[in-house]
Amino acid sequence: MTLDPLSHRQRFLNACHCRAVDRPPIWIMRQAGRALPEYRQLKEKHSFLELVRTPSLAAEVTLQPVRRFGFDAAILFSDILVVPEALGQSYQFRDTGGIAMEFAVRAPADLARLNWGAVRQRLGYVADAVRLAKTALGGETALLGFSGSPWTLANFMMEGGSAETFQLALRAFREDPAWFQEFLGHLTAAVTDYLQMQIDAGVDALQIFDTLGGLLPAEDFELGSARWMAQIIRSLRDPVPVLVFAKGANQNWEVLVATGASVVGVDWTVRLAEVRRRLPEHVGIQGNLDPAVLTSTAEAVQTAATGILTEMRGRNGFIFNLGHGLPPAASIENIAKLVETVHEFKWVN
Numbered sequence: 473m474t475l476d477p478l479s480h481r482q483r484f485l486n487a488c489h490c491r492a493v494d495r496p497p498i499w500i501m502r503q504a505g506r507a508l509p510e511y512r513q514l515k516e517k518h519s520f521l522e523l524v525r526t527p528s529l530a531a532e533v534t535l536q537p538v539r540r541f542g543f544d545a546a547i548l549f550s551d552i553l554v555v556p557e558a559l560g561q562s563y564q565f566r567d568t569g570g571i572a573m574e575f576a577v578r579a580p581a582d583l584a585r586l587n588w589g590a591v592r593q594r595l596g597y598v599a600d601a602v603r604l605a606k607t608a609l610g611g612e613t614a615l616l617g618f619s620g621s622p623w624t625l626a627n628f629m630m631e632g633g634s635a636e637t638f639q640l641a642l643r644a645f646r647e648d649p650a651w652f653q654e655f656l657g658h659l660t661a662a663v664t665d666y667l668q669m670q671i672d673a674g675v676d677a678l679q680i681f682d683t684l685g686g687l688l689p690a691e692d693f694e695l696g697s698a699r700w701m702a703q704i705i706r707s708l709r710d711p712v713p714v715l716v717f718a719k720g721a722n723q724n725w726e727v728l729v730a731t732g733a734s735v736v737g738v739d740w741t742v743r744l745a746e747v748r749r750r751l752p753e754h755v756g757i758q759g760n761l762d763p764a765v766l767t768s769t770a771e772a773v774q775t776a777a778t779g780i781l782t783e784m785r786g787r788n789g790f791i792f793n794l795g796h797g798l799p800p801a802a803s804i805e806n807i808a809k810l811v812e813t814v815h816e817f818k819w820v821n
Contacts, residue, residue: 480544481676484614488677488713488734490756490789495819496781497544498792498811499616500537501717501763507802510536520565524551527600534605538613540804541811545614545677546605548670550598552620552681555659555666556629558594559586563633570634577629578640580651588658591665598666602673614677617670621682621718622659622704623697626652638687645688645696660700664707677713679737680704686720693724702731715758719796725750740795745783756789761810763794766802770809777813786820 478486484497506512511533514523523529533549553563553571563573577583592599598617606615620628623641630640644652667678680701688696697718705714716728717737728736729751738747738759747757765776777792784790792814798807 479612480542481609481612481614484544484791485676485713487756487789487791488715490734490754492788495817496784496790496792496814498814499543499545499547500541500807501547501794501797506800507766507798507804507807508536508540509804510540520551523549524554525597527597527604530597530601531604531608534601534615535608538609541807543613543811545616546609547616547618547679548598548602548605548675550601550618552618552625552683553628554595554598555591555619555625555662558591558666559588559662560590561586561629566633571628572633573629576632576640577626577655578644580654583655583658586658588662591662592669595666595669599669599673602670602675606674615675616677616679616715617667617673617675618679618681619663619667621680621685621697622656622663622700623688624682624684625659625663626655627684627687638684642687642696645692656700660703664704667704668708668710671708671710671712675712677715677734678708679715679717680733682716682718682721684720685718686722688721690721690723693718693721694727697721698724698727698731701733705732715756717758729755735789735791737793738795743783744780748784748787753788756791757784757787758791758793760793760795763796763799763802766794766806766810767799768806770806773806773809774813777810778817781814781817781819785818 483493486493487497523533530549534546538546561573563571566572609615627638627641631638682697685697701716713734715735716731716733719739722742735756735758740760740762744760765773
């Protein structure tokens with residue numbers, strides 16, 4: 473067995489900066505730990521919100537997938553809704569499933585109910601979790617922080633939690649643009665402060681999850697979402713790599729590149745070969761295995777992963793990942809097969 477000449481951390485950061493590596497880095501989208509028995513043991517003793525809000529527990533859940541699978545990066549265990557909560561819009565999980573927020577933000581008067589300057593003070597536990605995880609990783613594995621995008625957060629905040637169909641933000645975008653743009657501007661400042669706090673605490677890179685970006689028609693995506701992500705990236709004081717993942721926004725590659733992101737994430741509904749043709753070489757590509765494959769068979773995992781690797785073979789800045797979050801029903805054996813397939817693939821001809 474030969475020694476790996478690159479640390480996990482350096483391999484990941486090289487890919488973010490689009491430098492050639494001997495194989496693509498691999499890590500798993502958010503919620504990587506929830507298929508693990510060690511995570512489920514913690515959930516028997518602590519609620520999800522307790523895990524998020526307790527730095528030692530959040531750091532432990534962050535580290536669990538790396539310990540088991542040797543990923544090239546760990547992503548901080550947290551939740552995108554900690555930002556609205558820090559602003560004063562608390563949330564909880566409904567008994568019937570989904571998320572319920574204390575109130576909905578639907579008018580200018582509701583903006584006045586929020587404390588826009590409280591992010592760092594109220595989310596100090598996130599910074600503490602970053603520091604604990606960073607120390608435990610020992611500089612060998614990269615640590616990613618993250619936030620939801622302003623557009624995605626606005627959708628949850630206006631609906632008052634989860635919804636079968638998110639409609640209110642798009643309606644406000646069209647019918648009351650002055651108020652809605654003010655709302656997104658406030659959210660952009662809050663997210664920027666939150667991500668800068670994570671940088672100050674020690675993360676190696678950041679990801680902005682625009683999970684609901686696909687709700688915007690292609691012609692409205694730049695004004696409704698991308699412009700605000702670009703403003704966040706420009707406003708960060710430190711030049712860490714920033715990855716942008718806009719689920720369903722697959723007609724807007726040029727707009728996503730224009731945000732200044734180091735890496736663009738791709739969901740599983742598009743061929744990576746098409747994205748490879750359209751994105752410039754200085755921008756990395758992350759993706760895009762269908763998460764459902766991990767609930768299938770090891771053979772199916774190997775076949776699907778090999779197909780993606782073949783399409784992307786030799787492309788600088790490619791990061792192998794899922795096309796969205798890890799399903800709770802994903803089997804440990806299938807995740808292990810995925811890592812093995814990526815590690816053993818002949819990346820350079």
